[in-house]
Amino acid sequence: MGVWRALLWLAFKSQFRLSLMKHRYFVKKERQWELAIYIFLLIALVPVSLFIVVFYQGLYLGFKWTGQPEAILWLAAGVGQLAVLLFGFFHVTGRLYFAEDSEGLLSLPVTPSQVFASRMFGIWAAEMPLFLLLTLPGFLVYGWLEGVGIDFYIKLVPIMMILPVVPLGVTAVLVMLFMRVTNFRRYREMIHALGPFILIMTMFGFQIVMNGGILEHMDEESTAAWLKDSSSILEMLKNAFPFAIWATDMITTSFIDGIMSWVLFLVGSLLAAIFAATLAKWLYYPGLVSNDRQYGKRGKALLKKIREPHSPLRALFGKEWRLLIRTPAFAMQVVLGVMIPPMAILLPMWVKGEWKQNLAELQALPFFHDLLIWSGVGAVVFLTGMNGVFLSSVSREGKLFSYSKTLPVSAGVQVLAKWLLALAFTGLITVMIGTLQFFMGAGGDVLFWTFLLGLTAGALTTGIGIGLDLLFPRLDWNTPQEVFRGGGKGLWMMLVQSLLGVVFGGIVWLLKMTGLPELLLNSLILILLLGADYGIFQGVKRLAERRYPDIEM
Amino acid sequence: MIWIGNVSKRYAKTGPLAVDGLQLTVPKGEIFGFLGPNGAGKTTTIKMITGILKPDEGDIEVDGVSISRNPIEAKKRIGYVPDGADPFSRLTGMEYLTFMADVYRVSRDERNKRIPELAERFEMQDVLGDLISSYSRGMKQKISVIAALIHSPPVWILDEPMVGLDPKSSSILKDEMRRYSENGKTVFFSTHVLEVAERLCDRLAVLKEGRLVAEGKLEELRQGTGGQMNDEQTLENLFLELT
Numbered sequence A: 001m002g003v004w005r006a007l008l009w010l011a012f013k014s015q016f017r018l019s020l021m022k023h024r025y026f027v028k029k030e031r032q033w034e035l036a037i038y039i040f041l042l043i044a045l046v047p048v049s050l051f052i053v054v055f056y057q058g059l060y061l062g063f064k065w066t067g068q069p070e071a072i073l074w075l076a077a078g079v080g081q082l083a084v085l086l087f088g089f090f091h092v093t094g095r096l097y098f099a100e101d102s103e104g105l106l107s108l109p110v111t112p113s114q115v116f117a118s119r120m121f122g123i124w125a126a127e128m129p130l131f132l133l134l135t136l137p138g139f140l141v142y143g144w145l146e147g148v149g150i151d152f153y154i155k156l157v158p159i160m161m162i163l164p165v166v167p168l169g170v171t172a173v174l175v176m177l178f179m180r181v182t183n184f185r186r187y188r189e190m191i192h193a194l195g196p197f198i199l200i201m202t203m204f205g206f207q208i209v210m211n212g213g214i215l216e217h218m219d220e221e222s223t224a225a226w227l228k229d230s231s232s233i234l235e236m237l238k239n240a241f242p243f244a245i246w247a248t249d250m251i252t253t254s255f256i257d258g259i260m261s262w263v264l265f266l267v268g269s270l271l272a273a274i275f276a277a278t279l280a281k282w283l284y285y286p287g288l289v290s291n292d293r294q295y296g297k298r299g300k301a302l303l304k305k306i307r308e309p310h311s312p313l314r315a316l317f318g319k320e321w322r323l324l325i326r327t328p329a330f331a332m333q334v335v336l337g338v339m340i341p342p343m344a345i346l347l348p349m350w351v352k353g354e355w356k357q358n359l360a361e362l363q364a365l366p367f368f369h370d371l372l373i374w375s376g377v378g379a380v381v382f383l384t385g386m387n388g389v390f391l392s393s394v395s396r397e398g399k400l401f402s403y404s405k406t407l408p409v410s411a412g413v414q415v416l417a418k419w420l421l422a423l424a425f426t427g428l429i430t431v432m433i434g435t436l437q438f439f440m441g442a443g444g445d446v447l448f449w450t451f452l453l454g455l456t457a458g459a460l461t462t463g464i465g466i467g468l469d470l471l472f473p474r475l476d477w478n479t480p481q482e483v484f485r486g487g488g489k490g491l492w493m494m495l496v497q498s499l500l501g502v503v504f505g506g507i508v509w510l511l512k513m514t515g516l517p518e519l520l521l522n523s524l525i526l527i528l529l530l531g532a533d534y535g536i537f538q539g540v541k542r543l544a545e546r547r548y549p550d551i552e553m
Numbered sequence B: 001m002i003w004i005g006n007v008s009k010r011y012a013k014t015g016p017l018a019v020d021g022l023q024l025t026v027p028k029g030e031i032f033g034f035l036g037p038n039g040a041g042k043t044t045t046i047k048m049i050t051g052i053l054k055p056d057e058g059d060i061e062v063d064g065v066s067i068s069r070n071p072i073e074a075k076k077r078i079g080y081v082p083d084g085a086d087p088f089s090r091l092t093g094m095e096y097l098t099f100m101a102d103v104y105r106v107s108r109d110e111r112n113k114r115i116p117e118l119a120e121r122f123e124m125q126d127v128l129g130d131l132i133s134s135y136s137r138g139m140k141q142k143i144s145v146i147a148a149l150i151h152s153p154p155v156w157i158l159d160e161p162m163v164g165l166d167p168k169s170s171s172i173l174k175d176e177m178r179r180y181s182e183n184g185k186t187v188f189f190s191t192h193v194l195e196v197a198e199r200l201c202d203r204l205a206v207l208k209e210g211r212l213v214a215e216g217k218l219e220e221l222r223q224g225t226g227g228q229m230n231d232e233q234t235l236e237n238l239f240l241e242l243t
């Protein structure tokens, strides 16, 4: 039993980074402000859970109207299981295959099934809050409104604890199969990096549902009507989540009446766990080792045509680009950062179907032209800030930073390459915004000015961001995901950006007041921005020359 | 030529000295072996020569150029193979080599000559199109050696270069080091393989707890111990005696 205890304890500690946190916050007393962020996040959960309670209450009333109030129970259980299935997929991938110590365990005298089971225990514990958040309110609403007895709440405890087991088992088997068949590291990492994406998308879905005014529409009759309309979907759900049905049966009937459900539920869950652990014996370890071999062009052919010499700056740019694009976690950060904010803004508008009218109203404004240009510039700067490539410019190098220090290229040029890379993405964003403007009816001059002003203003933010990363680099990461962890720099950047935005906006507004012709005014601002860019560049360059020798690892 | 002038370094402000007042000159055309027990400060010294770490005290010159006052020029003169070389794993071998050639400003003719030559010598031609992350330990070591030599630097620095190499590769590497010094260039390397040091090096230095405990030709070192050692005495005994 000693092995099991050690493994479970290890899994639990590494799952929640207990040792690290204890060391950081209480031994070294560092970054304690992060604790405040955690508390803030916890507080932010209160309105969410309230919303969920109200939502379940509406559903309950609807179900009651149709004469089957207990349907709320299996719906809640099913939703929770679905969420565990979905998020579990990425969670399991990360813990089983990308944890820092995953290969280290290979050589220990423990079986793959033991390692697997202990890790799954950690994941189960970590998934529990999400599951409870989504499912428990449904059961509690039912309990309160039906006025059930104490036995309901007693049975609730084991049911809540066991419900996530089956989806976790299913997801673990899927992950292990996936990792066994896809051997190429880049695709595996892609799956790993996709997790935050799904999380954010779900949050948007939630936002849209909230904005869609679903709560206002949830009176008894219409909910019942809606439930009737979608009865076939509900029927399907019922079949897809038999465990939710059994759980409902177990909790609403007496133990004797529901004995069949108890047996099915417990035996089924146990079997799922055993099945996954048994499969782990065959699938887990072989899938841990990945393949990086491209088997592309043979080297001999490459030797015949060695590429032309490039300048060091261009060579550095090429290297930065490849490292970014070929590391899924970094590539995702860029793509998501650019895509998500516009979606967050445009999607709800589109869902509400008001965008046409909104656009018409906007176009009628006398200052529509100016509005397009300056909101375009603002959007470029904002999205540049969101994609955050520049904020990890130095940190991305990780342990290879010491290689960079041996290169006979000045820190200024190395940083310039990073800046150009960030600017390339700002350029892409500008094109995207330009396209949007075009569809909103912008003319050539709007596109022209947005492009120039957006790029120069974006250069300013990226420059400042690179400076921040130079001051607080994070180079000691093991998996690329860690580069973005913490997010303290992002907060600083947001602060700096809003401050600059206010100053810049003020200057533009003042200049507008003078009533200068547009061409002159915009050129003036452009020159101003270029001057600021130059100043920031010189500053960052000097900072890099000073910081590079000092950053030791 | 490498000149290390009274260099000291500590990692933490209040920590112990990792390198303590090291004074050393490695002339042109010499293979110089750097020995010492684990944690003696060999890697630390090498990192200071290559510009990764900044000495707390003293200065280092490479071919007469100060690494602190003129780092770029000094770095151009160095080819460096780090300890446990693990270069850019997301680049292919060929991408890495052309990157290094660009950064060290190797001309078209030179790179067209040297890359195939070195790749063939170390038998790496077949894998140059693969990602470095797929290389074995020894292959990573070899691609780093090739990358370090691509600009034929006057000073070649290697930190435990024999680790992970098969017998054939390490013999090729030893030949390469010898050929390099015969061309009037400097080879400076740390190692724990005493046979290699014994056969290959013109001169040796032994470091212990950051301080130089012995320096010179092997024969000189033997005499330095006060005649207690006879000629048959191997370097191993000498090493054990000194450290």
Ligand SMILES: Nc1ncnc2c1ncn2[C@@H]1O[C@H](COP(=O)(O)OP(=O)(O)OP(=O)(O)O)[C@@H](O)[C@H]1O
Pocket: A553, B011, B012, B018, B036, B037, B038, B039, B040, B041, B042, B043, B044, B045
């Ligand atoms: N990053 C670091 N932070 C703190 N101390 C370090 C660091 N790197 C090395 N040291 C310390 O500096 C001293 C010298 O280490 P160094 O790596 O130079 O030894 P070495 O001679 O290369 O040893 P080995 O033969 O094991 O490679 C050791 O005491 C070591 O603990």
Ligand SMILES: [Mg+2]
Pocket: B042, B043, B044, B083, B159
């Ligand atoms: Mg060492």
